[in-house]
Amino acid sequence: MADGADITELLDRLKTAKVLCVGDLMLDRFSEGKVERISPEAPIPVISVTRESNHLGGAGNVARNLSALGVGCRMVAATGDDGSATEVAGLFSELPGVVPELERLRDRPTTVKVRYMAGGQQLLRADKEATGPLPQDHEDNVISAATDAMADCGAVILSDYGKGVLTSRVIAAVIEAAHMAKLPVIVDPKGQNFHKYRGATLLTPNRNELALASGMPVGDDKQILAACHHIMNECGVQGLLATRSEQGMTLIHHGAQGDTEKHLSAQALEVFDVAGAGDTVIATFAAALAAGIPMVEAARLANIAAGIVVAKVGTAVAYPDEIIAAVHGEAWRESEHKVHSLETAEDRVEAWRRKGLKVGFTNGCFDLLHPGHISLVDQARAACDRLIVGLNSDDSVRRLKGETRPIQNEVSRATVLASLANVDMVVIFAEDTPMKLITTLKPDVLVKGADYTIETVVGAQEVQSWGGQVVLANLVDGQSTTGTIAKMNGK
Template identity: 65%
Template structure:
């Protein structure tokens, strides 16, 4: 997905409507310092400096949906207590979130309290009651969820095993969503995934995948085998397996039994906290599907969003601006890896050829990149599978264009070229012509502008002698770096 496509996708999320049904929780963080051991027992004494609440469970999923700019109706259960009021107030502050929670008289609002010293968690306490709800509460949950389903572009079942998502409610919601053509995404719990039969995508992490399938989940082949087994045995249309630093695997199984899989790599980054990353995944996945993305594009969006939140501390969210910036940074990093020496380029080109790819070559000074350059590069890339751009060094440009050139140093010119999607490799050469570089790389296609004739194209004889071809690209009239610089000087 290009940055332009990604920006358009993120804008589309504003019209997406998601229904999230699951276990609601309130997280509390009690933070401070430990400077001594208690005289009463061999335990640390936490000197409390601050306390802060946060949305947890399905409420954190709604928070993530809201952060992406989409709309979310949230259905779950809370107690008749102050924690419920606190949770409701926090949800009311989230743009686009509708709180459809039901009050349960037989249990408190689930509260998880973490005691933290620096970055070390000392203790967690849970205040909750789990298990089946009384019939009247279960009926109220079912009524609220089914009433909110019409108009939803995706349904999330956020299962933390606390009791909201009973087998009966899960079956009813999946059946109703399937009938309405609404995709169902499940953040699962436990080892029995057959209770999610009919779901479109289930999102286990590596440990959950191994537990539910009874199979190993290390490496692409093992993960794929586990996904295939679960989908076939549990009646699931797809699985998005999250694999930490190894990214994600999207497995899909069609009604006729045919299947497909794609592995989505994770961008290398320092991981600070994985808490809540699963909530981010299902939120972004559902928001993407609700906005009309295909499953692979929605999974790619979820993969990028999850990568952002694990680089933060605590249960965090990913905002559209952060996702777009992350894509831009990744492209810049990828661009840097495209600029190679001639020796490195020879190895890269050989690898492409081994995989059956045709290699094209074009060259130039590319001092001030203009539409004529962009058109040439686009036409060059259309003539081959992989495009290498030879770039004149600063010394070479100075000899060819005069002592006042180049305007941009070779490092800047190389970085700009490498950032273009049509460019696969940039090699800086110091000679006045790229003949030695062309001879070393032996491209299948040599591309120059139509202001040249074939007999004037440097290296044409080398390429044709090896069975390659020369392509003369159409020019865009009215664009010239030399004329542009002359205009600037006159100004």
Template identity: 60%
Template sequence: MTDRAQLVPLVEAFGAARVLVVGDIMLDRFVTGAVERISPEAPIPVLRVEAESAMLGGAGNVLRNLAALGASCRFVGAIGDDEAGREVLALLAEHPTVAPELVVEPGRRTSIKTRFVAGTQQMLRADREDTAPLSATAGEAVVTAVNRSLGECDLVVLSDYGKGVLGGGIAARIIAAAHEAGRRVIVDPKGTDYSRYRGAHLLTPNRAELAQATGMPTATDADIVAAARALIAGCGVDAVLATRSRDGMTLVFADDAHHLPTEAREVFDVSGAGDTVIAAVAAALAVGADLAKAARLANVAAGIVVGKVGTAAAYTAEVVAALHRQDLSSAEAKVLSLPQALDRIAVWRRTGRKVGFTNGCFDLLHPGHVALLAKSRAACDRLVVGLNSDASVGRLKGPERPIQPEAARAAVLASLASVDLVVIFSEDTPLALIEAIKPDVLVKGADYTVETVVGADVVQANGGRVLLIELEPGHSTTATIARMNGKAASPS
């Protein structure tokens, strides 16, 4: 077993991790569209809005990353008594492994960051927020909720975005309570006064934050180590993990340091990578890793998310694949869950790739299938194949089907050069997949008409097209199975 592969059991154990996250949760909104002209009212671009979406931001992104890694977590934070706060609660409810306890402070605005994006370019960000410390009543409620949760967790993460939840001495009180309960605390810090995190096990500033907090240079490896040791000595913490964007990260102790080069093959977006780092470190420490191993796993996870678009998350399967040094073009790495696939597709679209989609049972792969997939791939830059699950095939084809289980069918499909991704779906039709992926090209055999192709209306409404491809004559899975069983195939 290679040195990296020895970390795999830690990742596989993340399901047992119990993490308490305390911090500033936000609502990240995205308004996306196209710019085709300049406003006649002012020299500014006009954004033709095509879509709007929302996701958890700030400490919420830490929660999303912990959920993606399989860890369970409790969350304590604060929101306002407003529509944005209710939207945050609804988004939290989508994560069954997250147990939130949110303090509602009347009169306070829930933090919202709205990004206006044209194509792949962010044009403007508009923030609505209150950054003052919580009221005395709300602050006491946060500390009380933390004390209730300490017995149900392995360690504590403080996700400080400077929006008030951890201000006014709250961070120090939580660290003291955690120490009394025998729980370590790791902190993603904010601001210049890190003394309020005194007693924490680990701080995870990025390069710019480290320079700001210490007033020291952070350009070189030696600079990073010196600045981190100044924090360790001045703030009474055990270690500092400095994230350095494209240069990887450095784990510094008072008497030792480890430089970890970047794991990223291609960097698209570093936003949210710090949240991935602290989530991976927390999950690893919670299942018994030491800081050195936890930092190595976090470096791998960060290398995954910076290759995605936006504030993305790293999934356990992706981390395991990276530890095994599996190339992303290998067959196993092509078979993804829908959330993983959407992350990959977002990267393709950011680089201008046209995404195609087709689907089927593909029970016994024959030349007709191969030809269909090759022609489908020729009509796009990247081809996603939706594969019916075993249960779905059984409902559609009868109790004796499929012949091959879904894992085998997916592996065979993924081995083809014409197939870029395989996503298994359990429904009878791929409509939900098509609605989520929004392919530019939807491909089916010419035995269909456009009107009878599932999802055709969705694709066309999004500006895509439906392509019907002539099938290779003389090839049929049903006929092949009938011949194997010594029976004549039915005309269908």
């Protein structure tokens, strides 16, 4: 996996894979706002909520990671029979390639974790959940659904968050069925008792979980290997992929094709948040195995993906273009890292917002960059902390400007824009207007030239509806792409 061609080939192979995920599903809700006073009722801050968002958590975040990689996923889990379960179903409908089979329980709430955020800091987390084991009839339904789903899957993930779906009976039945189907079983374990995972292909504990389950020190490579061997011998599992934060990962596996022991160095340049990194590791690793990728290469791919998500804030995912960029490393110019798909842009904007940064947006064709464009970008950046530029695709420009345009293709135009210091991100869009970008990214500031009125700016009403601001930038006299092209043609 030394070069970009290798990584691109591996990522293409992932798209042929399908993975079964069974486990504890959660709804992660973020309520973000401002704290400007202390409550008169008690010495606690009062948060004025300005934005709320919901995300799939727990095993749902594993499904998110699989979908982000282009991997098919069969998701077997349980929810309550409540409004949160309806929200969960809606979020699954937005994940390409994910087919959920959710067992609904009338007497059990959907697990919901609400995080209250202000100024980039988490003030409070409120959990609503029931963690007892599933009743036997619901266990039967989960086992049946999981067994049926194995027919078209290449690997099985057990995502154990200790919320009661993965009872010892469910775990044993799913592992046995996977063995019959000749599928590897990868487990994200929970608690001190790893014996319940007997027969699994691989466990993916973090360092603290490994220490707790083994009762052994895990400070260095030698100790990690000793603890892994202890777990393998005592609990009857074939191997472990132990995640070790800043020290990377250790893969150890005893299989029919020989023994593997490999230490992988950490890939992250910066660590902002390790939440959800384990979900990314197990999703990427299992997907690679399902695609027929050797175990060591699968672990390396998972290690790269983990390095990407810990550099983000909150439960996040790694996209193929981010993995390719990470492998290219210094060979890619910084400007090329600024060009994002809408999916990766959404992740980046969420991270900016949780740091308390004001996000701005402007858009255009930017065919031949001229002083008018530079002035617009500078004025837009002055109104925010981070600036996104929406760039019309080549087909979009042709529809708007005629068959002779654009002069430069979208890759060239994006590269030039990304080289500007005041541009923090470029997102290419294929539609005639940037409405989809605006409603997805929800900028705090929307900037257009003063040849528009606020009423005619696309997205103005939407931005104002969530408390954002619309700014009309001053124009530079005599500067336009059309005029520049006319001068070039002697007109």
